[in-house]
Amino acid sequence: MSGEPGDPAGTAGPAPRRHLPPDAITIRCRLDGPLVVEMPTGDQFAGLRLRVTDHANREFCLPADGRAVALCRCGRSGNRPFCDGSHKNACFSGTEEAPDSGG
Template sequence: MASDEVVEIKVRDNGPYKVTGPVVLVDADGNRYDVAGRPVALCRCGLSETKPFCDGAHNAAEFEATERAPQEG
């Protein structure tokens, strides 16, 4: 990975994690998903039919996330 390539994981309010940058996505069984550097949205609500990807199910479920990334001080 080149030094100018940045991976960012954005915690979206009451929605998925938005991942951008050159990542390799591997599930718990070791299966790799070819995301080829494309931005991806990862499910946080647990209701997606396309896990680990978000399919928007959180909207109908009115998912409310309480966690936030901690601020380092």
């Protein structure tokens, strides 16, 4: 939203890009679909957990395997904040693309 502190409208432009290792938590914007939160795998990440909370800090139950969670973007899921596939019949358009890395 904001490119820099003191710029609540975000008019200063995008924040500088950070390049993270491939084993970072990834939030994938699916084309016309949900945000998929993917957890890294491997023994070194065995203690890493994901929490999804509401505005009052109450936790939602997550799948037991802890690997990936799909979050609704279309607003039509009957299982919000999680995706239930409702976007397929909702004419939802989610076409965000990351800017070219320039390299």
